[in-house]
Amino acid sequence: MGKRQSPGAYHLAVSTAFIALTSLIAFWLRKIVNRFLPENTLPKILLMELIAAGELCACCFELIIVADNFGVGMYAVFLFLLTIWWSLNWGDASACPYTHLEEVVEGKLNVVIAGAKIFAEMAGGLLIFKYIQYLWQLELSSTHKGRAFEKCSADLQVPAVLGAVIEGIATCLCRLASRAIGEVGPKYAAAYDSFVGTSLVVA
Template identity: 55%
Template sequence: MSLASLGISALFMVGCCAAAQIARFLSQRLVTREGIVPILINEAIAAAELCACCFELIIVADNFGVSTYAVCLFLLTIWWGRVWGDASACPYTHMEDLVEGRTSFKEMALRSWAELMGGCCVYRIVQVFWWLELAETHRGRAFEACNADLQVSPYVGAAIEGVATLLCRLASKAIGAKEPRFGSYIDSFIGTSLVVAAFNFSGGYFNPVLATALKWGCRGHTNLEHIIVYWIGACAGAILSVPIFKLGVVRRLLVGDDNGSKAKKE
């Protein structure tokens, strides 16, 4: 495939990020900053941005290899970490907050709903772009039947998504606690590495909204299997990270003795 096609994919992803920034700016200007509404709009925008870019990353991975996909994903995650603010575009982060008493069940459910709406609705925009076939890599993709990325049994896939999500969340919590220099780059590198490691087994989504937006109803697994792998597996891993990170031995390993002692006192 030509570099021109890769350039078009890159421009599309940059365009999606720019459009999301414009949407955030307009939201801040037009919507009151009080209440749950601006929070939900921010989550929907972040989820739409995430899923639109990841739809195009599928094109990149299929035609230019996993290494190119990984580089693009790494750069995107760094960008998202800088501009999303309090949005996560991922429901299990709100589940973690619920477990730790930082949010209510209602807010968790509403945020997750907003993320699903933003992530699933953006496909129509991506489909129109693919339909234009500006790049040779887009030929026939707009209305092509999708195939699931799950290459193992649903239970093994759920274990992979769960364990990888657990490791990813533990790493993020440790980085947040230690606040090292270039922490966002380290976090992005760890997340991207885990995605690449799981890529040929479960797809390495580690985000139920992303997996649902990209692969719900695809050939290769049933809807129930999809839920088991990408919702139950990933969410279980994230929720388990909360009590595991509080264990003394884990905190000493990840953030050092001083932080472990401080956590115990608190």
């Protein structure tokens, strides 16, 4: 039996193309929503959250392929660039429930609206699952072979409760850093914020 070749440039190009396709679809969906729905209306806000969450989940699914086959370093580069892209294109959408809970605690957001936003984000994540399955089912790259219907496995190397604590602390640190950068308002805030977020995820 011949030795299995490591994934090369072609396989990385396929993953890059899938991420680019997802980002482009989300970009044009936002354009359509912006064109046909009035500003600051609930339907528009919820649709923007749904699109952002779908884009986030789809890209992160593909980032799993990148990390598994090309290492954490390449994964970090992709995540850093994507985080900058998201910060420049999502507007007020966050795709993250904790931001809405944070606003509720601060008295900036109604609990009902926060719940609606979180529901929209969950819907975006669920809807995108079939899209990813379809792309992976094409098996344009050997890195996607058998992945479309493969049983999910976790990278968690610690007990679930400890993992939740670690995730909570990392999220808290990320938010504190993001808020500090936002208040100072440096010229390259998006890049600084992306660097902090990527570093915490990789760590």
